[in-house]
Amino acid sequence: MSLQLAVAVEPLWFPLVKKFYQAFYPSGKPNKAEPLWVIKEGANILCAVRLKPLDQCLFLTGLVTHPQYRNQGIAGQLLRSISKQLAQQPSYCFNTPELIPFYRRHGFIEATDEARLPSELRSRLQRYRIKQPSLIAMKYHKKTPM
Template sequence: MSTSANITQVEALWFPLVKKFYQTYYPSGKPNKSEPLWVIKQGPTIIAAVRIKPFVDCQLMTGLVTHPEYRQQGYGSTLLDALRSEFEHIPSFCLNQPELIPFYQQHDFVLVQDEHSLPDDIQGRLRRYRVKQPELVAMVYQSATR
């Protein structure tokens, strides 16, 4: 990862650029101004982004996407590492394709074995998303400090 890139929580001023980034590189990831968003940017270029959807008793990390020209360079890992403190204070989940399990396991997410134990908000999203993505799996953040 370039040393001139930095990670920042998105301010309102940047929201239109982040929205455009998602429309271009991850159209199903629709950012919401009320949800926390983090990006890695290099000057005016957004390199990677991730969103956190808060619920009453948990949160869903979603929409992790890297600009195609910067993929396989560690930017997704850098974002997840920077957000560890966000994941540690409330149960944090992600929903992803099975081929991404090893990636998320490297960042202390573990596969949820009993999906009936998921919070209602996460269960509901998993059911809805599986209509179009039947292989989707649920993972939960489980650091050594929890």
């Protein structure tokens, strides 16, 4: 399958993206006010991600690939496609340990000094760790060659 670049979600597509999240990542809950990016093939969404703007940074969240298209490099293609947006301001994500190698390959590094995280991210991480104690904060560092 030839991959397309990610496209920003237009308002017309929002209901389809919302259904995509409901089907494959119910806790993802997209918001019309947040930038959403997808890779699609025709009318089918293959992969989606949210870039939640916070006061001091961007928070990458809700990266999900349709189950039929997993392990084909589509999520990586999506991250490469939005690298310009990620590089424009400090950008972060939270991950479980098994996802760290994937995010490292796509320009993220572990934020080892959590005290230096923007305050709204630090408080969010503390809340999320109540249910997922192993979450690790990562910061977009630079685009890495593949």
